[in-house]
Amino acid sequence: MAAPVIEMDPAAPIPDRAAAAAYVASICFKHGPPRLVGAELEWLVRSATSPAERLDPTALLRALGPHAPGTLLASVPADTAAGPVSLPSHPPEPLPAGSTVTVEPGGQVEIATPPLEGLAPLVGAVRTDTAAIRTLLAAEGLALMDRASDPLRPPRRILRVPRYAAMEAAFDRVGPHGRTMMCSTSAVQVCLDAGDGAAVTDRWQALHEFGPTLVAAFANSPAVHGRRTGWKSSRMASWLTLDPERTRPPAALGSDPAEEWATRALDTSLLCVRRDDTWSAPPAVSFGDWIDGHGGLDIRPTREDLDYHLTTLFPPVRPHGHVEVRYLDQQPGDEWAVPVAVVTALLSDHATLDRARDAVAPAHDRWAAAARHGLADGVLRRAAGTLVELAHQRLLTTDPDLAALVGDVAERRVLRGRCPADDSVGEPGEGDLRPADESPYPDDPVLGGEHG
Template identity: 30%
Template sequence: MSNPAEQDARPITSTSELVEVLASGCKPRDSWRIGTEHEKFGFVRPEAANADRPAFSSPDYEHEGIAALLKGMEEQGSWQPIMDGPAVIGLKGTDLDKGAAISLEPAGQFELSGTPLASLHETKDELDRHFVATRKAARPLGLGFSPLGFHPFATRASQPWMPKSRYAIMRAYMPKVGTLGLDMMQRTCTVQVNLDFASEVDMVRKMRVSLALQPVATALFANSPFYEGKPNGWLSNRARIWTDTDNARSGMPPVCFDEDFGFEKYVEWALDVPMYFVVRDGRLIDVAGRSFRGWLAGDRQDGLEGLTPTIGDFEDHLTTLFPDVRLKTFLEMRGADAGSADMMLAQSALWVGLLYDDAALAAADSLIRDYSWDEYRTLRGDVPARALNTPFGAGTVRDVAARMVEIATQGLRARGFRNDAGVDESALLAPLQALAGGAPTQAERWLERYNGPWAGDVTRIMLEAEV
């Protein structure tokens, strides 16, 4: 979830201005970029454990925890603090990290929002640099970080809360709109990639392709088979959590499949999603459950007294919508569990390959037409349990994944971006090519470890998954 940002204080005079907010994201192809974001769980390394900080427990904000980690990152010289009242709740990149940000998820999950970059080779370099910097700051504090889709053994009660104002609002509101919202906040991690579009027509095509295929990506990246120390019956428990978090703002909005879908239709959908907060003078005002559409129409009650909606308010509101593919001034692919460094890169490579080459996008568009939108929405609820082995059509999801990965491979080869060794970006799809060919998912590999050398001790996953 995003850090606070400076607001556009212009009052909203018509919904056409909100359409323009989204349309302002249209860019020529040579300006398209790749922005990779990932989250990871912190833990106390065994050698630093004591009575107050048990081994593998989640670090809190204080006591050589997340605040100290942020300070350690800042002292490396390319980060500036982002404040929420008196608390440092994130970092803004400078110099080599300009355009990037570090933010905190509700229980201290550590998130890198990467700089928008031209190639996946640059993305790899950025991730490698981030992991080195994070270890440099974390190891003196006795901390490690592991990217997994759902925390494998922590209870909700054992997880800390970060001092971020929006999370206090969400914490109170989530139980009113779903049974699993607090689990989403405290016990999940994801990886996503943010990609550009050239025009409204291009956005619509990319939105439909990526939204339809998001359940297939969920299956490929399944990496959360444990719940409070035991197998949970799901290969992506993170994806299951999203089926009952807040369905008014998440999932696969049917409007995206309407024949006349476009920027205006997305705005109209967004206006009907209940609000969380309004920011004034750097302070968040709790208006959870209020209607943005009603506010625009003149409703100034229940926390909105005397407040005029601004462009910045709408931009903030867009960050509180959680569909599997989110539209802002770019498209965010949000359907994958966090996983290994190779899988993080593969997630970005998959969508770049599918969406950034014309022939690949046309092939992907043809692929999704094999099934109805209703079938894709049903698939979203089916894949968390069996991932690639989920029955679909005349075969399984793995069959669709194989076609998807092959299209992406061709798309990346056509892009022609090579590293210094002359290797093109398609090499980053190797983990997915193995999965498409029958290899077990990350979740299935962890279950093999649980039933084998771990002898049922799930805490072993933290060091084995550490980045």
């Protein structure tokens, strides 16, 4: 069983680094038998008739109406907020099946389901709430995109709130890819119970090991900002590059994920320090440095500051009480259900999990190759074929309808060595995009030199 959560006064200064590490380790994994599953789905939003046109935040606010989050309300000037629909009071209303709506910095719309008991109820809830979102957006002439990266528009942040201004400034110090991630990409996230006992470590390790294979199988972002990048998942390439200590997978996975996560969290640089309307932090100062009094900050961090710092860490798999799988590109149409079903099925019993881990053993460190080549990489193709077959066989016994959907995608693409990025999805302008340069990441030691 997990140790009890360590209590700390949320507003009192953290006494030392050891206390902070113990607190993080006690909250990052909520132990218990795997029972609940959830999903967070993002979509890029565009005009249905003028796809290269900038997204108007006022139109998005009118479309979302009572479901609009406070970050969008705060970003639309008061004198232009009035529209033909009533604007929301807070808290925002959930969608019909219970999902909450958030908006990402570039105007991407995200729905987050409540945790549900089982895959079938989850997929049903997402389908209901996705249909509701499409209907709301259509009333303002807006549509969801079938790619996980915006092939036409440059990155433009429409949310004018301190968090995203600080994030943009921090990522700009590293390079240009932070703005791409923030404003021009979208994902499918799967949220799972951590598990119990030794299973916590097994599930945590397995989700990392599956990562490159599933990135390759579901890569769906071949173009950004008017050009083909030469990468099947430009979204994942941006994530791996934009701020490595904050976003890349761990170099190694040990036997105590809670302790390892706590160490990483304290060693990661501050994204910002929240004070009044100006949120900033000196560069290259970690949260642990702040606790130790280094970095020139004249205030001491509290537990509230630590809780917020944890929300600024974006690795491919993140413990948040439950475990978030964050490495999957958004899929065309309703195929978001396929990666959700595959991830859930692979973790559903010990025998399937063990066989899946064996299948990806040759591929578990091929993150950059997966993003660049997708299933054109032979090692990843073989691993992906086994994973989708294992998931398909498991789903046949638990959810035949989802098994049929997974089987269809496996037959049309995965077993043929193709990912969504290899197919035309009819997005406007795709046929007119400029060809890729040799590498959009020539100076990056991993992404500039990885060729599979």
